[in-house]
Amino acid sequence: MELQRLAFSFFNGEVASRYWLDIVHGMWVTTYLAAAVIATGLGLGLALAMVRSFQFRPVNVLIVIFADAFRALPALVVIIVLFFAFPYVDLAMSAFTATWLALSLVLAAFAEEIFWAGILSVPKGQTEAARSTGMSRLQTLTYVILPQAVRLTIPPLTNRMIAITKGTALGSVVAVHEIIYYASSGASEAGNPTPLTLGALAYLVLFLPVVMASRWIETRFAWKR
Amino acid sequence: MDQILQVFFNAAIFERAWPFLARGIGMTVLLSLVIVPIGLASGLAVAMLYHLHHRWLNRLLMAYVDFFRAFPPLVLLLFIYGGLPFLGIDLPLFGTVALAFLLNTSSYYGEIFRAGLESVPAGQAEAARSTGLSRGQTMLWVILPQATRNVLPDLISNTLEVIKLTTLASVIGFTELLNNARNAQALTYNATPVVAAALIYLIMLWPLVRLVSRLEHKSIMVR
Numbered sequence A: 001m002e003l004q005r006l007a008f009s010f011f012n013g014e015v016a017s018r019y020w021l022d023i024v025h026g027m028w029v030t031t032y033l034a035a036a037v038i039a040t041g042l043g044l045g046l047a048l049a050m051v052r053s054f055q056f057r058p059v060n061v062l063i064v065i066f067a068d069a070f071r072a073l074p075a076l077v078v079i080i081v082l083f084f085a086f087p088y089v090d091l092a093m094s095a096f097t098a099t100w101l102a103l104s105l106v107l108a109a110f111a112e113e114i115f116w117a118g119i120l121s122v123p124k125g126q127t128e129a130a131r132s133t134g135m136s137r138l139q140t141l142t143y144v145i146l147p148q149a150v151r152l153t154i155p156p157l158t159n160r161m162i163a164i165t166k167g168t169a170l171g172s173v174v175a176v177h178e179i180i181y182y183a184s185s186g187a188s189e190a191g192n193p194t195p196l197t198l199g200a201l202a203y204l205v206l207f208l209p210v211v212m213a214s215r216w217i218e219t220r221f222a223w224k225r
Numbered sequence B: 001m002d003q004i005l006q007v008f009f010n011a012a013i014f015e016r017a018w019p020f021l022a023r024g025i026g027m028t029v030l031l032s033l034v035i036v037p038i039g040l041a042s043g044l045a046v047a048m049l050y051h052l053h054h055r056w057l058n059r060l061l062m063a064y065v066d067f068f069r070a071f072p073p074l075v076l077l078l079f080i081y082g083g084l085p086f087l088g089i090d091l092p093l094f095g096t097v098a099l100a101f102l103l104n105t106s107s108y109y110g111e112i113f114r115a116g117l118e119s120v121p122a123g124q125a126e127a128a129r130s131t132g133l134s135r136g137q138t139m140l141w142v143i144l145p146q147a148t149r150n151v152l153p154d155l156i157s158n159t160l161e162v163i164k165l166t167t168l169a170s171v172i173g174f175t176e177l178l179n180n181a182r183n184a185q186a187l188t189y190n191a192t193p194v195v196a197a198a199l200i201y202l203i204m205l206w207p208l209v210r211l212v213s214r215l216e217h218k219s220i221m222v223r
Helices: A002-010 A013-053 A057-072 A075-089 A095-121 A124-132 A137-174 A179-190 A194-220 B002-008 B011-051 B055-070 B073-087 B093-119 B122-130 B135-150 B152-172 B177-188 B192-222
Strands: none
Touching (some): A013 A057, A013 A095, A013 A179, A057 A095, A057 B192, A075 A095, A075 A137, A075 B002, A075 B152, A075 B177, A095 A137, A095 B192, A137 A194, A137 B073, A137 B152, A179 B073, A194 B055, B011 B055, B011 B177, B073 B093, B073 B152, B093 B135, B152 B177, B152 B192
8 A cells, every 4th residue: 555655656657658758858958958068168177277287377376266266166056146146237148058157167167177187297307308399388288298187187077077967957946947847847737756756767867877987987097006 | 337236246235135144154054064974974884884895785885876976966855855745754854955965975975985995905904903903993093094094185075065065955945045145135136145145155165175176286296
């Protein structure tokens, strides 16, 4: 009897059949948003780390302030400031844009620190040798330093990317139509938590492979001592 | 410029909102003080059980850790918040929030401690045991101190994430800082409370960010 009630609440076939299409649509939006965030976040982070390696002091101070601020600020706070506070100064943006921008900035801050740490880990002699062969500073960075730096950055970057991808769920707070938005609005509409179960399953389908892959990546690219 | 000051940094509004914000800070701190120590303890427990190297137990622990790492914490929170009443369990809001975040953070702390325990060479345990220390003593006095030191940057960095995590509780109306700031914003129709909350988070967490940065750079230099 208890079990039957449980099944009726959490695994209700009738409710599930009404909402599963919404959830699938949500999965698409989640994936799309995550891909956009990773592309801009990593790109910006790498660009900032490269600029920082040119050691131009005033610029470096700004980069460090940016990286510190967006590592300290909770992502949800950034989303809410962008979405709810900026319209007051006529800078309204869509919920999707606000979430994308906020998560990209947060990822960029972490990525910049990780890339920078990677660049620092390459011995100075490498730069000196490359420069003395006549390479420009940019050439040295792209052809000599970065390829060596990237290896060290892969495990922490993977973790960050997973974390920020899970952050797409925060978009539901400003009504981005991703998985959790459909799951919780469906649950309250149906008066039954089955859509939440579907949503949870959707996240497992998307993320369990990624989490397991990250375990493999961690051992594959582990720093050899 | 004047308009920006009016809606983002309005002193009069800030004065009115401050009592709310202050109470929110209190709740954020309280929630963090509950979650971080219990999360650390249960994470350590998970890692120590894993360290027993019992085959089936390890598979179970790995499944537990991966399962809760795959769930976005917000999903976990909403699932528990929306699902528990249907199980006939009536948890207060604080309990719901704490339960959801503990399931999440204990698996992260567990992974970190596991990496720490594995980073201590086996010779350390063998040497300690051969001097007559019991297994418990070996763990407590020899392995754990070294393991913790090795993963200290990760532990602190995760703690930072946990404190930032508390903002999610605002989604289900738990009266922490972000929740109160949003309510104040809606009441005053002015962005100052939310901007103030952002600045408060920045002030509270910046020292932690600096600390993490320094520890991480130090560990790179040691290599």
